[in-house]
Amino acid sequence: MLEIKNLHANIGDKEILKGIDLSVQAGEIHAVMGPNGSGKSTLAQVLAGHPAYEVTEGTVMYDGRNLLEMDPEVRAQEGIFLAFQYPIEIPGVTNAYFLRSAYNEIRKAKGMPELDPLEFLDLMEEKTKIVEMDQAMMNRSVNTGFSGGEKKRNEILQMAVLEPRLAILDETDSGLDIDALKVVSNGVNALRRPDNATIVVTHYQRLLNYIVPDQVHVLAQGRIVKSGGKELALELEERGYDWIPGAAA
Amino acid sequence: MSSAIESLVNKEYAYGFVTDVESDTIGRGLNEDVVRLISSKKNEPAFMLEWRLKAYRRWLTMKEPHWGNLHYEPIDYQNIIYYSAPKSVKPLQSLDEVDPELLRAYEKLGISLNEQKKLSGVALDAIFDSVSVGTTMKEELSRHGIVFCSFGEAVQSHPDLIERYLGTVVPHSDNFYAALNAAVFSDGSFCYIPKGVKCPMELSTYFRINSADTGQFERTLIVADEGASVSYLEGCTAPRRDTNQLHAAVVELIALDNASIKYSTVQNWYAGDKNGVGGIYNFVTKRGKCAGVNSKISWTQVETGSAITWKYPSVILQGDNSTGEFYSVAVVNNHQQADTGTKMIHIGKNTKSNIVSKGISAGHGSNSYRGQVKILPRATNARNYTQCDSMLIGNECGAHTFPYIEVQNNTATLEHEASTSKIGEDQIFYCKQRGLSAEHAVSMIVSGFCREVFQNLPMEFAVEAQQLLGITLEGSVG
Numbered sequence: 123m124l125e126i127k128n129l130h131a132n133i134g135d136k137e138i139l140k141g142i143d144l145s146v147q148a149g150e151i152h153a154v155m156g157p158n159g160s161g162k163s164t165l166a167q168v169l170a171g172h173p174a175y176e177v178t179e180g181t182v183m184y185d186g187r188n189l190l191e192m193d194p195e196v197r198a199q200e201g202i203f204l205a206f207q208y209p210i211e212i213p214g215v216t217n218a219y220f221l222r223s224a225y226n227e228i229r230k231a232k233g234m235p236e237l238d239p240l241e242f243l244d245l246m247e248e249k250t251k252i253v254e255m256d257q258a259m260m261n262r263s264v265n266t267g268f269s270g271g272e273k274k275r276n277e278i279l280q281m282a283v284l285e286p287r288l289a290i291l292d293e294t295d296s297g298l299d300i301d302a303l304k305v306v307s308n309g310v311n312a313l314r315r316p317d318n319a320t321i322v323v324t325h326y327q328r329l330l331n332y333i334v335p336d337q338v339h340v341l342a343q344g345r346i347v348k349s350g351g352k353e354l355a356l357e358l359e360e361r362g363y364d365w366i367p368g369a370a371a
Numbered sequence: 372m373s374s375a376i377e378s379l380v381n382k383e384y385a386y387g388f389v390t391d392v393e394s395d396t397i398g399r400g401l402n403e404d405v406v407r408l409i410s411s412k413k414n415e416p417a418f419m420l421e422w423r424l425k426a427y428r429r430w431l432t433m434k435e436p437h438w439g440n441l442h443y444e445p446i447d448y449q450n451i452i453y454y455s456a457p458k459s460v461k462p463l464q465s466l467d468e469v470d471p472e473l474l475r476a477y478e479k480l481g482i483s484l485n486e487q488k489k490l491s492g493v494a495l496d497a498i499f500d501s502v503s504v505g506t507t508m509k510e511e512l513s514r515h516g517i518v519f520c521s522f523g524e525a526v527q528s529h530p531d532l533i534e535r536y537l538g539t540v541v542p543h544s545d546n547f548y549a550a551l552n553a554a555v556f557s558d559g560s561f562c563y564i565p566k567g568v569k570c571p572m573e574l575s576t577y578f579r580i581n582s583a584d585t586g587q588f589e590r591t592l593i594v595a596d597e598g599a600s601v602s603y604l605e606g607c608t609a610p611r612r613d614t615n616q617l618h619a620a621v622v623e624l625i626a627l628d629n630a631s632i633k634y635s636t637v638q639n640w641y642a643g644d645k646n647g648v649g650g651i652y653n654f655v656t657k658r659g660k661c662a663g664v665n666s667k668i669s670w671t672q673v674e675t676g677s678a679i680t681w682k683y684p685s686v687i688l689q690g691d692n693s694t695g696e697f698y699s700v701a702v703v704n705n706h707q708q709a710d711t712g713t714k715m716i717h718i719g720k721n722t723k724s725n726i727v728s729k730g731i732s733a734g735h736g737s738n739s740y741r742g743q744v745k746i747l748p749r750a751t752n753a754r755n756y757t758q759c760d761s762m763l764i765g766n767e768c769g770a771h772t773f774p775y776i777e778v779q780n781n782t783a784t785l786e787h788e789a790s791t792s793k794i795g796e797d798q799i800f801y802c803k804q805r806g807l808s809a810e811h812a813v814s815m816i817v818s819g820f821c822r823e824v825f826q827n828l829p830m831e832f833a834v835e836a837q838q839l840l841g842i843t844l845e846g847s848v849g
């Protein structure tokens with residue numbers, strides 16, 4: 123589904139990603155771990171198409187198509203979803219309107235009919251339950267004045283509504299209390315299907331008790347320096363990153 | 372500036388067409404004879420001519436004001452045509468007699484007089500160049516004793532009301548443009564809501580400049596008698612031309628005891644091209660007087676057009692417990708300049724004013740908020756709240772704020788909040804990541820920014836306002 127080969131990316135003149143190789147198949151969950159500043163968010167943003175990053179080398183194929191040539195909104199319409207590490211506030215725009223617009227835009231791209239506000243309300247009732255979110259949040263401005271945890275939940279709600287094929291969760295578990303962590307994990311698991319895939323960026327092994335990954339990768343200094351099964355996460359929890367060749371600063 | 376935003380703000384003006392109608396136009400330039408000619412063409416009573424001449428003579432002694440944060444080539448007042456009227460509308464008895472070419476012009480603007488005739492909820496007066504071409508829903512209104520007609524008609528049918536109220540809020544000598552308007556104004560709308568009547572529908576005027584090199588000088592006078600209330604909408608467009616055209620209108624509102632007037636404007640005059648060539652110079656004096664106790668006047672404006680906007684809808688809070696409101700969205704892009712804001716003059720006790728201004732600047736646009744809050748000695752317990760927010764799109768535009776506060780009574784409470792923000796690449800990217808186009812994203816973010824103002828527009832106008840906000844930014848508010 124996703125084939126990343128020798129991906130290099132810069133921000134300004136600074137090279138952050140220095141040759142990433144990663145292959146994700148439909149139905150899989152991949153965890154990406156690694157020290158602060160190693161380039162995890164950069165990888166996530168590059169996959170989503172953030173204009174601040176410049177890809178200098180390498181290829182990314184998504185369902186056999188060149189992902190790097192697609193505009194960010196096309197990537198989203200094609201099923202790529204990024205849960206932001208730092209979700210963005212949009213004052214004055216209600217969560218409900220924002221999400222309905224996004225939902226309809228993606229439906230339109232698929233040639234499906236749009237939902238009107240009433241039909242969408244029914245859908246929201248169902249989806250807010252998955253993330254145990256108060257319906258009242260739908261009438262507040264997007265992320266504006268939300269607590270850290272509420273923002274993360276809101277990202278998962280958006281994911282639940284948009285039903286992506288490839289979801290990238292960038293530290294969605296950071297800042298969540300234990301209950302919220304379960305809610306988020308249940309959300310991710312509930313959406314799991316044989317034809318979609320998830321990349322979870324996290325610092326905590328704990329999350330992987332709930333969302334069980336097929337593979338765990340260690341990203342350090344812009345490269346994937348080690349990959350393994352879910353037991354790798356346990357080992358990292360115990361030993362940190364220093365023992366891995368290429369990970370030490 | 373990202374290319375997405377750039378292409379968005381460079382979208383073209385959709386109302387730039389010219390309509391081919393025969394018109395009755397006088398020669399260029401201004402002198403006493405022109406003033407007399409206009410008055411006689413309108414078959415005015417003597418008091419009108421005298422008032423016009425008084426204004427004209429006063430205007431001769433006045434200087435064009437230059438305190439606005441605006442830059443433009445001097446205006447040659449002798450090179451302007453002061454009267455132009457579509458020929459065929461003279462003997463107007465009913466809409467069916469209106470030149471179909473005119474009706475088509477309005478239809479193109481999305482304002483169909485024929486439709487409007489049938490639509491409940493809005494009565495419309497349409498001003499084409501200098502004269503009114505038709506007022507719809509007259510019968511329904513007259514059943515309530517409401518007078519809503521063109522100014523010219525009102526001078527004929529209700530000279531007593533005109534003589535009593537004309538110039539009582541904006542005197543003929545008020546300022547350079549107001550004096551010019553008083554001398555040469557050719558039409559406009561008049562509205563009188565009798566005692567105790569709540570106007571059952573929105574009243575609406577549509578202004579259109581069509582002829583080249585014509586100045587448009589309309590005058591609107593709205594009187595809400597004791598206990599009356601009315602909501603009034605004004606919209607404007609003009610063809611695309613590469614010379615600048617002058618628009619110097621005056622609006623006077625009068626609210627007597629317990630009366631309320633809500634006046635909403637969506638101004639989308641032609642703004643000039645990308646390089647700042649052409650466009651309307653919009654020098655407008657709008658003022659309301661809360662003459663009676665517990666009266667209320669509320670201005671809502673969405674200013675998206677014009678090369679230059681100079682406009683300060685104000686409220687004189689004379690009656691005790693009266694309320695003045697000003698809600699404004701002003702958008703400038705390319706080389707547009709806006710210097711707009713309000714004045715709230717607190718005279719009576721317990722008077723309250725509320726100001727919410729949202730300025731959006733893109734391209735090389737310059738947007739200034741200029742607001743005055745004045746609390747006079749007798750105005751005990753006066754209160755003002757001012758909120759003034761600016762949003763910048765790109766790096767070459769400007770936003771400025773000029774608040775003036777004068778307090779002569781120490782029981783007054785004043786609050787002022789201001790903010791400036793930049794539309795963020797990150798906000799746009801976030802929207803795009805959710806599948807929205809850049810265009811949709813920008814319009815959504817800007818609409819969100821303007822939400823408090825849009826919420827004050829009547830429903831049917833809110834939708835139009837957002838589409839127009841939309842010379843560049845189409846979309847809607849959530």
Ligand SMILES: Nc1ncnc2c1ncn2[C@@H]1O[C@H](COP(=O)(O)OP(=O)(O)OP(=O)(O)O)[C@@H](O)[C@H]1O
Pocket residue numbers: 133134136138156157158159160161162163164165207
């Ligand atoms: N705009 C920028 N300008 C300069 N450097 C940047 C910029 N954005 C990110 N970086 C740098 O790129 C590197 C990778 O950042 P990134 O956010 O991808 O790390 P991360 O692995 O997600 O870290 P964390 O675990 O703390 O979230 C860091 O050294 C960061 O300082």
Ligand SMILES: [Mg+2]
Pocket residue numbers: 162163164207292293
């Ligand atoms: Mg990160």
